[in-house]
Amino acid sequence: MNDTAPLILLAAGGTGGHLFPAEALGVELIKRGFRVRLVTDARALHYSGLFTKDMIDVVPSETVRGRSPIALARTAVMLGAGTIAAFNLIRRLKPAAVVGFGGYPTVPPLVAARLAGVPGIIHDANAVLGRANRFLSSRVKAIATSLPGVLDRDPALAGKATTVGTPMRPAILEAAAVPYAPPASSGPFRLLVTGGSQGARVMSDVVPGAIERLEPALWGRLVLTQQVRQEDMARVRAVYDRLKINAELAPFFTDLPARLAANHLVISRSGAGTVAELAAIGRPSILVPLPGAIDQDQFANAGVLSQVNGAIRIVQGDFTPARLASEISALAAEPARLAAMSEAARAVGRLDAAERLADLVVKTAGI
Known part of the structure; x- marks a missing residue:
């Protein structure tokens, strides 16, 4: 792989529903001559697919697990720490874009991309925009949806939405x-x-x-x-x-x-x-x-x-x-x-x- 080829950072939560579309896009981008890396949480280290351990960057993250002040404060602190870590990572790697696939582990990399002036894109596979992607939707340049009409009731976001489907890994x-x-x-x-x-x-x-x-x-x-x-x-x-x-x-x-x-x-x-x-x-x-x-x-x-x-x-x-x-x-x-x-x-x-x-x-x- 050419070390000077543009790098695309893919951000995904550590479950198959998020990782598999990221893998599918990664395969296609590599085919086109780009470099790719995965930014995720610790769960993805058990994943065996396109992303080998030397292609994965783990950034601190936390899911909203409750509405109590303590739970919300913990989530905010972890996401804040993750955003700082992701910002430093982006400054070091200088990616051409950051693409998020949903889940709270994508919040720090995409917020950091916005702060660093790097174009951000989110993909949502659901018929309803997920909470993390809903939060990020106003902070990215483009929104890709799997299904048509997901953002029809939100004209401000519909203008930057494109229906692409759900990227399918080679096995599918x-x-x-x-x-x-x-x-x-x-x-x-x-x-x-x-x-x-x-x-x-x-x-x-x-x-x-x-x-x-x-x-x-x-x-x-x-x-x-x-x-x-x-x-x-x-x-x-x-x-x-x-x-x-x-x-x-x-x-x-x-x-x-x-x-x-x-x-x-x-x-x-x-x-x-x-x-x-x-x-x-x-x-x-x-x-x-x-x-x-x-x-x-x-x-x-x-x-x-x-x-x-x-x-x-x-x-x-x-x-x-x-x-x-x-x-x-x-x-x-x-x-x-x-x-x-x-x-x-x-x-x-x-x-x-x-x-x-x-x-x-x-x-x-x-x-």
Whole structure:
């Protein structure tokens, strides 16, 4: 890599929903001859992908965890310390632009970029602008959104917004090339259950009971892959063993894109990254939004697919074993409906988002 090539700093929180789009943009920028580095919090040091440890700069950060004066003061102090550290980093590295992908770890680098006169760009993958990005939106030169209309009600911000989609890492693009093959009426029915990068206890609470309520004839067809937290593993496995279900259980799957492509139906939370990947690959899904979020972003994300009949959205209060068993039974009996859901989801997907975002970065940075 040419040491004199322009450097782009990518800032992202330490979860997959933020890191994966950053990785996808990084791959595209490197392809175009730019250098990239990742600014993040300590969680990303466990990440294994494009960014090796020598490409990562860790800056202090803190999420707003409560409304008490002590909690807010701690957050302010940590973000202030992070901004000073990020400012010194930017002065040393002299990047051409700083691109943030959401989460509070992006606040210090982008505030520091503003103070240092370096162009800032934020990308938001959700159907509703996240809190950190909402705070940063007036402090950056450009805003990239995954979905159209996110800022329609805010004319001051809409003027600097561009819809690009969610950048997809190479593994997702490979999975998107696998066509959907609906299940044969008496053949295997492949079901993937995932709770997002953090896992989800609700899946362990509800899915086994739903499987138990299925017709025994469907048990023999079922090929089940489920993400299960370690503390829930024994009780979930006990149910599937008793029913003699062909089930693979693990706390985390490193090859999730390939598994998404290999399954007939996906049951999942509706984080922005998950919804974008389901759309890009074109897979039918049952989506259960995380309840209690201040801005209801997962509910809105799931709506993107449910409104075009690419997914079934079930709020957590209605996500019961009986309801889930009913939905799985109906879908397993209607391969044509699954195929139609796959097509509808794929129609929403964008596979060129990394290129579109890279174009916006280059234009905004003036390089």
